[in-house]
Amino acid sequence: MATSSVVPDDQSVYRGLRNANWSKNGRITWKAFILRPATVEFPIEEELSLGLNKASAVDELKEHFGWAALSVKAVHSLEHGLVIRVNPSSDQKADLFGLPLHSTDPDQIDLARTMATDLAIISEYLSPD
């Protein structure tokens, strides 16, 4: 299977905030960037879903609480080896690869919380329209 293209550094991507606690006092929290464990309903989340625009970031959500806007360059500049690729099934969506999977290993938890916090710090909160 061909690898989808990397989103260029001069673009922005958007994380739809599907939980109210993904932002607080006008700032994005680390919770917006944590991968989900496997559940009865869903398989383990392996990449983080993003939109290449605000509309596509929330088009599958019943409700949302705004967006986290991220500069692709800023994400790629973090020293975590994160990569944002265009979603192979939609040219309006993207996926963030490289986040640690949900784990009970403290080292993996450390990395996951650190990356999520770093992503939150470089995010800009956009309130719902």
Added chain:
Amino acid sequence: MTPFTNLGTNSVSTLDWLEVSKNLKISELVHSNCSIAEPVFTQVATSTTQTTPAGMEIPVPTTGGFFSDLHKASGSKTATKGASKATNVDLIVDEVHRVVADAGKTPETTPQPTNEAVSNVVSVVSTVKDSLLQGADVDTLHGEINLTWNDSAKQVMLICRTNQEPLVHHHQHIKGKASKHGIEKATAKRLAHWLGWLHE
């Protein structure tokens, strides 16, 4: 109705959760000026309960906080005279009750944290100097309970899960450089250390 019922799906009862505190001297837990000799847990009677989304009933502390309830139940004159200002640990435990009762409604808050996760929070924070605990953001995520403290470029997080020792994560953002971070087993002493570091 029995005063305590199971909080979650875990087999540990709320009474077992209280046993964690029972092994500790409560006067050393939260109120340094409190003259309680021994808390009488059998007399604790929470006046209200709350039904969780899973249909289970959990005790809800009355005004003044969970620890204040314990003080009242133990017959403490200090506590009954003036259920003065709620301490930070009271506020945290109350908030833990609230977020756990509210869990299970979204994929992020599912599964509901168990009694074990709750007791882990209580056992770690209850002996930390109260002023250090101020400003905790209490939340649940995928069955765990998280307490997060932020101060400018630093962050400290207490992570309490089921079947896992509590962890404390610390993070420092340094502009233009890789962030400093680490994780370790959470004890009251280590959490106090990192909360002290947060406010340096």
